[in-house]
Amino acid sequence: MRKILIPTDFSENATNALEYAIALFKYEISEFFIMHAYQDDIYAEDLKVTRETLSDVTEMVGNRSKIRLESIKQHAYKILPNPRHTYHIVSSNNILVDEADKIVDKENIDVIVMGTRGYTNDSKITFGSHTLQVLKYVSCPVLVIPEKYKYKKPLHILFPTNYLIPYKRRELKLLCEMVCPYNALIDILYITSSRGLSMRQQDNQDFIKNELCKNDLNFKTVNSKNITNTINSYIKENSVDMLVMVNNRHTFLEDILMQSTIDKMGLYINIPFCVLQNIHRDI
Known part of the structure; x- marks a missing residue:
């Protein structure tokens, strides 16, 4: 069985990477772990976060993460229905590189598939900071999919x-x-x-x-x-x-x-x- 980790920030690039992975591994019995690490999102809520409100904001961001992950999972089932594929969602109050490393070890992940860039999309760079961190520090093969690259058979x-x-x-x-x-x-x-x-x-x-x-x-x-x-x-x-x-x-x-x-x-x-x-x- 192939085990594939898909980090997402819910951007178009991340969804495109998921769709590529689903198509690429269509012939294999595969488990997909769709993961969102939302710790950075908590502190991005800079108008709301104080020491007194941190717990409430964390809960709000966590719930939002789970809802969006469930939506992504349903999208995955719809775009290419495949009885060989199963999907799991992982929502974590952590930073991306640490959570990816944790899941890789726990689930014995074979490959991480992710987009070149996320929401902080800068067309002047090839890889965003999160992608570079995963490439450098997570102990697992990584398949990086360029922005808007549509699946074609790897011939x-x-x-x-x-x-x-x-x-x-x-x-x-x-x-x-x-x-x-x-x-x-x-x-x-x-x-x-x-x-x-x-x-x-x-x-x-x-x-x-x-x-x-x-x-x-x-x-x-x-x-x-x-x-x-x-x-x-x-x-x-x-x-x-x-x-x-x-x-x-x-x-x-x-x-x-x-x-x-x-x-x-x-x-x-x-x-x-x-x-x-x-x-x-x-x-």
Whole structure:
């Protein structure tokens, strides 16, 4: 069974991410946990909150959260009725990143699906602050859906790698099973300014072959020193439907995510972006 966490702030972007997830996992028996962490909302009620009224405002915001979550759940049932899917709602007086981390551990979540930005939608940035926090700090793969991106079958996947990371079986299995029903082609792209693979890199390449064996794999090498430009160009020139990268210490992606915004590195992402965290979890 696939377990999917959907954080929401009830924005159009969040609802769009939920709809994408429902369509993507339509072939799998799946449990969706639709979660709203409303602690920030309490203090946004700045005209109402005092020490004396905090309890009442908290109750009001919590009740409103539950009502809106129930509405989102009913919407999920209607847009694509699927006997394989069940839905749970989670309303919590917590901050998003902490509540997401808590649910990931408690429910053994396979993947988080969320929008690039929420209500504080700034078209000048790729990822909002909440999305960046989840990408950086929650120990779970994250699938990020761009604003207004409408679902299409993930037929062509781009997976850039330097083959230096000791990949985790569970995370590659997620990718394999997520796109296998669509007979997807996965381009494994090695961007390098040198030649050949070391023994360690060859072993990691073989591991990828074994774990993604249900899909068509295309191993490619591009000689380049500019990783960002190479990825951007490849996506544009090859009609890629999803970008997959790994967030690990000392990787290109970690360098991006540690910037105040991903845009400083010039990585332009207008397709679903799956970040594998490459951390130890149960197999």
